[in-house]
Amino acid sequence: MHWPRYLWKAFNARPFGMPVPPLWFAVIASGLIGYFIAPPLAMIGLGATAMFTGILASSKRFRTTVDAPLLQAPIESEQSALLRRLDPWSRERHAKIEEQCQELQKVLETARAGQQHIAGVWQLAGLHLKLLVARTSAVAVTENRSEKGQKSLAEQLDDVKKRLGAEGLDGDLKETLEDQQRILAERIGMRAEAARRIDVLDAELERIRDQMALMRDQALLSSDPASIGRSVDGLAAFLNESGRWLKDQEDIFGEIGDLETAPYVSTLSDSAKQRNSKRVGESQ
Structure with a gap:
């Protein structure tokens, strides 16, 4: 149910201090390589980007970080x-x-x-x-x-x-x-x-x-x-x-x-x- 959200968060993830997510650069670079050099290289670059996005989205630690703001505060016993x-x-x-x-x-x-x-x-x-x-x-x-x-x-x-x-x-x-x-x-x-x-x-x-x-x-x-x-x-x-x-x-x-x-x-x-x-x- 949350898999699309995890993928979207993974694609837009950026390390601390970076104003733009690095996977955006991967997509842009793949497109430029395919346009100016060879289209098959663009497919390879986009496939690698998609694979890395899926690996990051499937990480338990990453999913926990994504879900943390949605969790309610624990009820006091x-x-x-x-x-x-x-x-x-x-x-x-x-x-x-x-x-x-x-x-x-x-x-x-x-x-x-x-x-x-x-x-x-x-x-x-x-x-x-x-x-x-x-x-x-x-x-x-x-x-x-x-x-x-x-x-x-x-x-x-x-x-x-x-x-x-x-x-x-x-x-x-x-x-x-x-x-x-x-x-x-x-x-x-x-x-x-x-x-x-x-x-x-x-x-x-x-x-x-x-x-x-x-x-x-x-x-x-x-x-x-x-x-x-x-x-x-x-x-x-x-x-x-x-x-x-x-x-x-x-x-x-x-x-x-x-x-x-x-x-x-x-x-x-x-x-x-x-x-x-x-x-x-x-x-x-």
Whole structure:
């Protein structure tokens, strides 16, 4: 389908710095030779030009270069979009969880656990990431950096109430102050709710870390497949419970989603993975 376009691009291709494509010169030179010297030489020149055009158009590297401007930008994955929403502290915290997942995967592989068990471990990492994103959003509400150096919301509310209590207050000003009072009261309520959510999310994040530590200890101490199976069954129950918890906390998560997402991919560098593998070998 694209072959005519490749041929046209190949015929008009020119190296960097050349204002005119070199194959144009080949066609013109062939025509002049055929006209002034011998027509058969023109046919040979044109045939050689056509052959070179076809060879260039069939080059995979050349076709990739031609198609590059037509390719759409890659769609950002859900995982990458969530990572981008984290603050530096949360991103570092999540990297540590990925290191623990990598270590736990090595332990489970040594214990000959199934791939579905290892996938469950990385589901924990995905859950941890979503919880951190929700926590980052809640922290942004409680720690509004643009208000540093200003009075607290409670102090601002007290000031507005005092102004409303003054005698002889203008009607328009009173209406404006009442609206401001209502807005400040709502903001105070939102910050209290955000603080409550942070406490809930911190507890759930700690529970994930405890579950991973428990899985690792059980896998290291297990001497038979049945023990590994019980350990993984515990992980499955934990994930099911967490899934229900996510649905119950939809007001916290909004569009972050549930556990039924694409497989989680580790963002650790190769050097970090090698360090984790060495650490697991030493622990065993």
